[in-house]
Amino acid sequence: MKQGIVYIMTNDNNTVFYIGVTNDIVRRVYEHKNNLIDGFTKKYNLHKLVYFEQFDLVGEAIDREKQLKRWHRDWKINLIKNKNPDFRDLYEDLI
Numbered sequence: 001m002k003q004g005i006v007y008i009m010t011n012d013n014n015t016v017f018y019i020g021v022t023n024d025i026v027r028r029v030y031e032h033k034n035n036l037i038d039g040f041t042k043k044y045n046l047h048k049l050v051y052f053e054q055f056d057l058v059g060e061a062i063d064r065e066k067q068l069k070r071w072h073r074d075w076k077i078n079l080i081k082n083k084n085p086d087f088r089d090l091y092e093d094l095i
Contacts, residue, residue: 004061006068008051008080009041014087016044017076021065025052029091048089051080 005025009018009032018041022028029049035042055061068076084090 002058004055004058006053006055006061006064007049008068008076009046010048010050010087011045012048014048014050016046017073018044018046019065019068019076021058021061023058025049026091026094029094033091048087049091049094050084050087050089052090 002023005022007020007022007025007029009020009029010016020028031037032041032049033047040046053061053064055064068079071079080087
């Protein structure tokens, strides 16, 4: 069984958010930071990892991702601020 990780990326101004799921957070954030994948994060320059949660099962992570995507913007911001009040890029802590 594979673990799953839900993560939130943002831009330098913390104005646009992307919520995703992966089983390898270091690889996935590296891809976002280096614009290796076309899509939303590349289009809006979302290169800063500001939040992540780890789950034992990828299905749990997918369920959490769906839940967070339905949340209001303010709820997402409060979630991030609870663990990362300065919106610091957490990627450096992972590598």
